[in-house]
Amino acid sequence: EAAVTQSPRNKVTVTGGNVTLSCRQTNSHNYMYWYRQDTGHGLRLIHYSYGAGNLQIGDVPDGYKATRTTQEDFFLLLELASPSQTSLYFCASSQGTLYFGSGTRLTVL
């Protein structure tokens, strides 16, 4: 069974704070993605990568950085968090079918 693990499960920070969300996949998939899910908007793509060291921008990249350090690990960085980034974040890996993690709920106060 394909596995994508996200951490932390929940995170609370203040406006202007630094946040790193982590994602690890054990699927040997080339593609990895970061999405945010908000009521009224559905799932929206922030950044994606097709291999270690590669990064591509998605549809809502402003305020986010990402880094793919290995085939398995993909990180999402919020360097100056804002309340508008309060959301449910999902990481996924893919080799055709998307496999999602369980999500990280981020609250920016």
Added chain:
Amino acid sequence: QEKVQQSPESLIVPEGAMVSLNCSFSDSASQSIWWYQQHPGKGPKALISIFSNGNKKEGRLTVYLNRASLHVSLHIKDSQPSDSAVYLCAVPSNTGYQNFYFGKGTSLTVIP
């Protein structure tokens, strides 16, 4: 403009009912269109996909695709309380990378 629109937004049915979910899209790459199921507190999970026009059946699920009318539907036969979830339609992007546009979802509640 939303690239993927789903209807209805929510649906409440009695156990055993046939459920029909709809998805309209503005454009798509020539790849499979997917339906995902998302239970509360969980990530979406791939349910069924379809590539060619027509229908595809897997167990209690049937999906219909008409690319000319830009429409795909999911039908769940003999619905169960465990089917209660949000159903997401995912349409492949035609921007050249392996990405999908998602609809906002249909929330299904099956009452025992």
